[in-house]
Structure formats: C-alpha cells, structure tokens
Amino acid sequence: MSEKIIDLGNGFWNIRGDLRIGGVLNVGTQASLVQLGSGEFAMLDSYPLSGEIRDQVMQMTDQGRAVTAVLNLHPYHTLHCQAVARDFPQARLYGTERHRRQHPDLDWQPTLIDTPEAAATFASDFVLTVPRGIAHTTANERVHAGSVLAWHPASATLHVDDTINVLPMPGPLKRIMGEDKLFMHPTMSKALTGDPDCIEQLGAWVDELAHTCANLRHLCAAHSGIRSFAPGEFGPALKKAFDRTLPGLRKALQS
Template sequence: MARRLVNLGNGFWNIRCTMKFAGLINLGTQVSIVRLNSGRFVFLDSYALHGEIRDLVMALTKDGSLVEAVLNLHPFHTLHCEAMARDFPKARFYGSERHHRQCPAVFWQTETVESDTVAEIFGDDLQFSLPAGIDYISEDEKVHAGSLLAFHPASGSIHVDDTLNILPVPHFMRGRIQRLTLHPSLQKALTSDDGAAEDFCAWLEVLGRRWSNARTLCAAHNGVLRFGEGEFEQLARTIAARARAKLIE
C-alpha cells in the first residue's frame, strides 16, 4: 500500500501510510487532516511525512503554520509522535497517558486526548467516542482494541484505529462478506466489570444511531470504507448483535 492522500471532501483528508511488520509485510496505518471552521487544521494521529505527501500537506497547511493541534487517538500508536512534533513544533499535542509515558520528548498538553476538555475544545468540528466496556489502555501490550473514535460531521468521515477494522475482501467477494468488523483482541480488552460485554455492544448501537449520517470510515490498517445513507447505523447494529451472541450468549 503506497502512501497516498485521499480527499474525502468538506475539509477532511485521510493519508494512507506504510507500516511494515518485520520490514517485509505492510500492515498499513493512517493519519487524517481536518480543516476546522476557523481555517486552521488538526491532525488525527501522527505519522512521519515524506516525499510528495509531505509536500502536499505542507502546501495545504502553509508549511505547518496553520496546524493548530495533533490529536493522538490510539494509546498504542506512538511510533511517529516525535517526528510529528519536530515537523509541527507550534502545534498543541494531545495524547493518552500512555503517549506521555512512551514519548516524553514531546511537549504534551496536560489534558489527555480522551478528556471532556479536549472534546469541548474541538466540539464545533469534531465528535469523539470512547468505547464502553473495554480498556482504553490495556495492561496487555498486545491488546489494541481500545481507541478513541473521531467523527467529522461536515464530511461524514469517521477516523478509527483498531476498534473497528475493515476486512481486505477481494472485489469479486464484496457484497457477500461483511467488510466492517471488530478488532480480534476485543474479548481480551473487556474490563472486569459485570456486564462489560453488553456495555460494549450497547455503546456500538448508540454510536450507529449517533453517527448515522456517516459516509466514510477510515480504519488504521485496511483502508477506507464508504457507506450509503443509513448504512453505518445498520452495520453497527449487525456487528453489535454478532458480538452480543459471541461474547454474552
């Protein structure tokens, strides 16, 4: 998967990035750019920009001078935070408590990215949702199901790392296999609270209703999925029902 900039319209761009496992297999990752109503920009997640993509981003943001903030949404996506901080030194950086620990060289804002304060600061342009019933930061470093989801109503774009995945289904099989799915480590991410699995399923159903006008979902490792009218809400209900059957019943 080559690095590419995808314009999803109305001030939302998604960059499909390269992330190789063992230097061979490209798992893919992402960063999104949102133009705020103010005309300034925020990044969703971090990535070390190079080549043509970097040139395009710098032209869009006037050499980074218009970048207001970088919101690092997934606590286990930390590889590129320091590079982003070097590229955009005047931006405010928000991350989880784990970002603060893993990347101490970055000057982090006191408020964590999942806080109500951050949601209020950017509430005119973005909506956020933290999944219920699962750990945002798991004690098991291999469990990455928890993440903070972001929605840009103006473009109908959802940015999500890991909690929701897109299966890389071949074109001839699409329509037969549901491409939107949950992260495979979800069961291990459940909290120890009674009813945690039901809390997660209920959260997903509410998310579908709340963001029912979503038109696109950008997932960290498998690309971009587009929806017809009302399709995201329907898919959220379907996935929640399957998760409920597997985790509870």
C-alpha cells in the first residue's frame, strides 16, 4: 500500500497510510481531512503527514492553521497522536479515555469523543455514532471492534476504523463474486457486553446506521481501503454483514 490522499468530493479527503506490523507486514491505516461548514478543517484520526501529502494538506489548510479539531475515533489507534498534535498545535484534540491514558502529556479536550456531548459539538458537520451492545475497550487489547464512526452527510462518506471492514476482491474473483464484501470486525463476539439483550442492541444500532447512511457513496475503512456504493446499496450490504456474524455472536453469549 502506498501513501496517498483521495478527494471524495464535497470537502472530504481520505488519507491512505502505511502501518507496518513488526516493521514488515503493511496492514495500512487511514485518516481523513474534512472541510467544515465554517470553512475550517477537522482531522478524523491521526496520521504522520510527510512528503507530497503533507505539502498538499498544508497548502489547503493555510499551513495547518485552519485545522481546528482532531478527532481520534478508535481507542486503540494511538500511535500517531503526538505527530498530529505537533502538526496542528492550535487544534482542539479529542479522543477516548484510552487516548488520554496513552498520551497524558497532550492537551486533550475534557469532552471524550465517544460521548453524546462530543456528538452534539460536531453535529452540524458529522453524525458521530458509537455501537451499542459491545464494549468500546476490553481487558483484551486485541479486541478492536469498538470505535466511533463518523458520518459526513455533505460528502455521503462514512469514516470507520475496524468496526466495519471491506474484504477486497481480486480482479478475477470480483467478476464472479461481485464487489468487495463488507464484514464486521472479527473480534465483535469478544466485545459483547454480556447483557442479555446485547445482540439485540447491536442489531438495532446496525439498523440505525443503515438508515442514517441510506445515501452513502463512500465507505472509508481503516485497514482495507475505500468502497463506493450506489445510493441505497450500503444498508442491505451492512445488514448482510451483520447477519453473517449472528451465529458467532449467539454462541459467544451462551458460552
């Protein structure tokens, strides 16, 4: 995967970045630059900008001065918070409780990004939504199913880290099996809260997300890329992805 910035239109740019496990396997990561209705900019997630991407972002944002907020959406995506805080020192820095624990030296906003207060703060530009029925963080730090999802109605784009993924289909398979497939994060069953109705809560949240994003055009997934949809296609694809997880979720709840 090579680093690149992709203009999805209507003030939304997705940055595809590199993330190497053990310095070798590149699983990729993302951030997004979004122009707000005010004309200012926000970053969704943190990524160290360099080279041509950095030059382009700085040119668009008055050398970074127009970036007024950084929204760190996934509690386990913490590697690059310091780099982005240095790039945009004037931006309000939002994150989860885990971000604050990992980087106590940074000047975090008191409002956590996974709260209704944060959702209200950014409601004029985004719908910030947190899955119900699963824990945002667990004692097992390999369980990455929980995150804050950011829906940007102006560009009909959903920015999501880990909770929803895209399975890329190679060319020959795509001709047989169709477009890249959606799937829920493999650790979803391990993130269940254990409440008797947690699966129903999660299913209701999936239905709400499908309704909210009914006209979705672009899904930006952290480690698996971007998939484009025709209006009305995303909701059924999301519900199919959730339905495929149900046997595993039910088994996990019973064990």
